[in-house]
Amino acid sequence: MTTQDMKIEKEAGDLSRRDFLGLLGKGAACAGALVGAGSALASAGGGAAHPLGGVGPTFQQDDAQYAEAVKNPPKIPNYNWTQHKWAFGVDADKCIGCLRCVEACKMENSVQMDRNHTRTWVERYAYLEGSNHTLVDSIHDIKNVIPGTEETRFKFDNRYKDGQYEGKKVERVFFVAKLCNQCEKPSCVQVCPTGATYKAVDGPVLIDTKYCIGCQYCVQACPYGARSLNHVRGTAEKCNWCYHRITKGMQPACVEVCPTGTRIFGDRLDPESPVSQFIRNNKVNVLQPAMGNYPNVFYKGIDKEVF
């Protein structure tokens, strides 16, 4: 047996082991979602002092931990990025706007806690009677910040109570979850002057936070408003579909905690993965196709008003 053969055999062995773990993961996902959401809530309500000021979850990575993680990034053994093509689905019809995804993401990825920086968010669209255009709001609307939380926790306010808004009847309200589209032709990667942000072979667009200079050209170039500047790190910030989790066979944090199955994640190279099935069985759309970015987040049930 040649060295190459041994290598191939080893990879095959590793793959089957991971597939097995993946299956286990799928089974545990439903239970995990509930437990995850529950624990997130419990901890967020803990009320401990947070480095960013105000009340916040105690287990969000602090600066020292982040520095350590950057210095000694976890090694991911047995992961071959040529053998995956990750994709994301959003079933907008199922979203109830609970914002557990936003909270989970902020905790998982140490995103700045305020309402002006987020890796994922949910938009609420409302048609008033007789209008062809919607009213839209999201977590950056001060009314959607839970009072007393110093802009660290969010909940859609009840402004469309009783189907009325400023004396007009509300015809329809729906939620749309947004996150980085990990585009096939990402404009952020195109404009990055240093190459600190790049397209991984398995799909996600990643940022090397040790190399990013913080010029924010990528923030300008993203048509979807998915990027922001992390002031603490001085570098660009965006969703990477929890790359540290998916490369270990886990689901992104937002998918894990979503109680309704709005967020669907999986491998396009696996025809039986949830996302492959989602794309196959539904009429899906992408956001702003005219931009030519070829997004990898596929939406079901979005309206013409969704930008």
Place this chain on the structure above:
Amino acid sequence: MEKDVFYHVAPFTGFTFPNETEVPWSELIVIYPYITGLVAGAFVISSLHHVFGMERFAPISRFALLTSLCFMFFAPTPLLFHLGQPVRALNAVITPHWTSAMAAFGYVAGFYVCLLLLEVWFSFRADIVKMSQTRTGIMQKVYKVMTLGSDDVSPSALHADHTIARRLAMIGIPGACGLHGYVGFLFGSLKTREWWSSDLMPIIFLLSAIGSGVGLLIVLYVITSWWRKKPTNGGVMEGLLYVLWSGVVIVMVIEALEMVQMIYKAREGVEGVFALIQGPIQIPMVLQWGGSLLALVITSVMMLAGTRGKKLVFWLFTSGLLMMIGVLAMRWNVVIGGQELSKTMRGLMTFHPEVYGRESLVTVATLFTAPFVTLYLAQKLLPTVWEEEPIEPEERVFDIHKAI
């Protein structure tokens, strides 16, 4: 730190993306294209004499060149202050990512600084050699070093200087246009923002740069003449009047064309553009168009009436200043205005600049004062910049002992 988090957060109306409410490019990015524009404009004036041999501009051509160099030194500084990780700034030069419009900036700026330094050196070499022989004390050593060991002032050597300086200027013209057209391309090539995404953007930036550069030279020439208690040269003032008039006319026509195109095409989001003009950038819009229009009217009247003498000096100075203000307002409208209109086209933000801090008006004021201070020191070092003056070695010496 908590304040830092909410540093540039702008209040918004309508619907914007949450991340957009923090305006990424602040007033520092307004001043950056403004300074590079002044560089390009001043350089063009100096080239009118050096390359095209327009003798009218001879008295200020070397001053224009020096102005260009002094401003170019500070062109990249606003960017450094703006970066989240300024220490890593050179990453873009060491490992440029060539698909990025921004990757070439270090090279373009570096090339241009070198070119300007070389041209200044060749233009002033004979004077430097002379001063290294006439000065005493520490300044003699300084000038000695500045000659770089080349103290040949024979007619053939001077001829070579002149030829090389002219060739450098010839490279410099496309260089200056490229430098500033490139800045326009940085904005115009972004498809995400309706307000920026225009094919005319590089041309608008370039032409307004020349306009503002001429304005700066007029202002500086009048002030320095007053400072030196010397009359302004009538020929120079007339020449500057013609250039400024042409500049204003072309800039206004192109900018108007761009606006008309945007409105006539009326793509999705044109209502947002209207709201932007009537809302957050209303005052700078009035300054931009009002300044340009006033400059156009004043210069046109002077052209028609053939104004000369003190009246010309006063009104040309006013027009130059108006042009500078108008172009500065235009930079604000482009850079800040573009970000105040949401990518969703359905919301507006209102940017309020910080007064103190790293990215603040104080920083902008400091960075914009620095080139003037540098220019003051540079003309002390190279007093022959005013060609019409005979050298008076003992009077104009920049002597460290005297300074103390």
